[in-house]
Amino acid sequence: MNYGPPRKRFGQHFLHDPSVLDRIVQAIDPAADDHVVEIGPGRGALTRPLLGRVARLDVVELDRDLAARLEVELQDSRLHVHQGDALRFDFRVLGTDLRLVGNLPYNISTPLLFHLLEQSDCFRDLHVMLQKEVVDRMAAAPGGRDYGRLTVALAARCRVERLFVIRPGAFSPPPRVDSAFARLVPDPEKRAQIDSEPVFDQVVTRAFSQRRKQLANSLRGLVDAAGLQTLGIDPTSRPETLDVAAFTKIANYCARKNS
Numbered sequence: 001m002n003y004g005p006p007r008k009r010f011g012q013h014f015l016h017d018p019s020v021l022d023r024i025v026q027a028i029d030p031a032a033d034d035h036v037v038e039i040g041p042g043r044g045a046l047t048r049p050l051l052g053r054v055a056r057l058d059v060v061e062l063d064r065d066l067a068a069r070l071e072v073e074l075q076d077s078r079l080h081v082h083q084g085d086a087l088r089f090d091f092r093v094l095g096t097d098l099r100l101v102g103n104l105p106y107n108i109s110t111p112l113l114f115h116l117l118e119q120s121d122c123f124r125d126l127h128v129m130l131q132k133e134v135v136d137r138m139a140a141a142p143g144g145r146d147y148g149r150l151t152v153a154l155a156a157r158c159r160v161e162r163l164f165v166i167r168p169g170a171f172s173p174p175p176r177v178d179s180a181f182a183r184l185v186p187d188p189e190k191r192a193q194i195d196s197e198p199v200f201d202q203v204v205t206r207a208f209s210q211r212r213k214q215l216a217n218s219l220r221g222l223v224d225a226a227g228l229q230t231l232g233i234d235p236t237s238r239p240e241t242l243d244v245a246a247f248t249k250i251a252n253y254c255a256r257k258n259s
Contacts, residue, residue, distance in 0.1 A: 035097065
């Protein structure tokens with residue numbers, strides 16, 4: 001079927017490899033009564049097998065032509081197509097205990113992850129396909145080059161699991177880099193340990209904006225060296241050496257100090 005050329009402005013790379021599609025569905029393992037939400041269904045390669053497994057499937061597609069085509073081709077009462085930008089979409093209107101899956105456009109993957117994080121209370125889990133280097137950052141351990149703002153922001157709110165790598169040939173057109181599939185499971189207990197999420201995000205952003213600087217310097221104006229020492233944190237340490245618990249301690253100290 002001729003869909004026309006992929007649109008570069010949408011960062012379209014359509015997954016077509018049957019073995020990869022099967023592996024994704026197996027990883028999600030949707031039950032019949034699950035409410036699944038798909039971001040970027042594109043030509044429906046993953047939409048079709050998902051639709052065969054669940055009672056309700058909502059899809060969010062930016063491309064007007066593809067969204068309209070999905071409705072016409074599939075014509076299934078279980079499918080609900082939302083034409084719009086996932087970066088601005090309010091997923092809470094769809095309900096709670098949602099299971100999200102998506103081939104996230106590489107050009108907006110990080111801001112889209114942060115948008116999903118803001119609404120993580122409505123998701124049971126999120127299965128996302130991203131550029132491999134982004135997944136490496138998402139699941140990185142402290143001390144490494146990949147460990148940064150995205151790692152800490154995710155780890156403070158959910159459990160992150162790398163599942164498998166997907167080679168460029170599985171897509172049309174093939175991207176220039178490897179992709180990876182990952183699972184994120186929101187963790188309310190982790191999130192409850194943070195007194196103020198805006199303060200937490202401010203601390204993490206400031207710390208990694210100048211990651212070569214010592215912590216006392218990068219966080220100047222938020223917490224001083226004496227405050228860090230009170231928390232048992234070396235003021236001369238660099239942000240990539242701190243685990244999530246340390247960032248939570250710093251953020252809670254700052255939030256309480258200014259309350």
